[in-house]
Amino acid sequence: AQKVTQAQTEISVVEKEDVTLDCVYETRDTTYYLFWYKQPPSGELVFLIRRNSFDEQNEISGRYSWNFQKSTSSFNFTITASQVVDSAVYFCALSELGLYNTDKLIFGTGTRLQVFP
Amino acid sequence: DAGVTQSPTHLIKTRGQQVTLRCSPKSGHDTVSWYQQALGQGPQFIFQYYEEEERQRGNFPDRFSGHQFPNYSSELNVNALLLGDSALYLCASSHWTGNTEAFFGQGTRLTVV
Numbered sequence: 001a002q003k004v005t006q007a008q009t010e011i012s013v014v015e016k017e018d019v020t021l022d023c024v025y026e027t028r029d030t031t032y033y034l035f036w037y038k039q040p041p042s043g044e045l046v047f048l049i050r051r052n053s054f055d056e057q058n059e060i061s062g063r064y065s066w067n068f069q070k071s072t073s074s075f076n077f078t079i080t081a082s083q084v085v086d087s088a089v090y091f092c093a094l095s096e097l098g099l100y101n102t103d104k105l106i107f108g109t110g111t112r113l114q115v116f117p
Numbered sequence: 118d119a120g121v122t123q124s125p126t127h128l129i130k131t132r133g134q135q136v137t138l139r140c141s142p143k144s145g146h147d148t149v150s151w152y153q154q155a156l157g158q159g160p161q162f163i164f165q166y167y168e169e170e171e172r173q174r175g176n177f178p179d180r181f182s183g184h185q186f187p188n189y190s191s192e193l194n195v196n197a198l199l200l201g202d203s204a205l206y207l208c209a210s211s212h213w214t215g216n217t218e219a220f221f222g223q224g225t226r227l228t229v230v
Contacts, residue, residue, distance in 0.1 A: 004159075035218070043205055045160070045221035091159055104150070104173050105219070107159030 002027045004094050006108035013082050014116050021077045021111045023092030029053075034068065034075045035093040035105065045091070051075065082115045089113070119144065121210050121222035129228045130198050138193040138225045142210030148172075149191040150219065151183060154205040166191050167213050195227075203229045 003026040013019050025034065036048040049059065051068055059066050063080045079086055089112045093105040122141045130136050142149050148167045152160035162175035166185035185191045189210075195202055205226050209219040 037221075042223055043207075043226075044223040045207065045209075047218045047220065050218050093159075104162050104165065104175070105152075105160070107161070109157075109159050 002029075002094055002096065002106045004092050004106055004108035006092055006111050008111045009109075010112040010114070012114045012116065015084060016081050017115075018078060018080050019082050019113065019115075021079075021090050021092075021113070023075045023077065023108060025073050025075065025092070025094045027094060027096065029096045031096070033095045035095070036066065036075075036077050037091045037093060037107075039089040039091060039110070041088075048077075048090075079113075082113075084115050084117055087113060087115045121208055121220050123206075123208050123222035123225050125225060126223070127226045127228075129230060132198055132200060132229055134198050135194065135196045136198060136227060138195075138206050138208075138227070139190065140193070140208030140210075140222060141190045142208075143220045146210035146212055146220070147189050148211050148213045149185060149189065150209045150211070151191070151193045152207040152209065153177070154207055154224070156204070160207055163193070198229045200229050203227060 005024045032053045034051045037045040038048055039045050049066055056068050065078045067076045089110045091107050091110045093107045095105050120143050124139045150165040151163040153163055154160040163177050163181055164174040165172050169185045180196045182194045205224040207224045208222045211219040
């Protein structure tokens with residue numbers, strides 16, 4: 001069965017600190033997608049990144065970076081120099097590639113990030 | 118370009134009643150998926166519609182049903198409401214080819230009393 005674990009329930013940091021959000025996944029599929037979404041208080045899930053299982057190259061986008069390691073089934077997310085506007089709940093998600101499109105997402109329970117000024 | 122829009126924003130219903138939630142996908146998208154997010158939890162997949170048919174379904178009872186219209190908009194219906202159905206219901210749209218990520222609406226907050 002597919003499963004996503006985000007062991008960190010809540011993280012609090014002071015502005016400008018770096019913070020890493022952990023994500024561990026389980027799947028028996030050899031092909032799959034991994035995602036990170038941000039959920040601000042408004043409720044809308046904001047897409048951050050999608051990575052397929054064949055691409056283990058780490059990615060950096062501005063202050064955001066992602067570390068994908070198949071050997072440990074982890075897809076961690078780092079925010080560098082955090083800002084108050086980064087405060088939100090962050091979800092890691094997994095979907096399989098198959099007959100249907102990839103939108104049957106399996107979400108973790110989320111990590112609430114609070115950035116204090 | 119409007120994103121995914123959901124209505125209503127908030128809703129209060131009584132146990133045993135029925136409810137209908139609505140979703141308009143992002144322009145250019147043809148697939149709609151529905152998720153239930155209980156307080157403090159991650160979203161859970163309910164089902165997905167493409168070409169007006171249910172294509173995939175999560176582990177939800179038959180009280181949860183849906184519909185997709187020719188203009189790709191969708192409805193989620195829940196019958197015989199239970200207190201446990203209280204949650205944020207999120208709609209996501211995408212293109213069937215899977216070449217784009219899913220875009221989510223702001224959700225409908227359903228409270229069952």
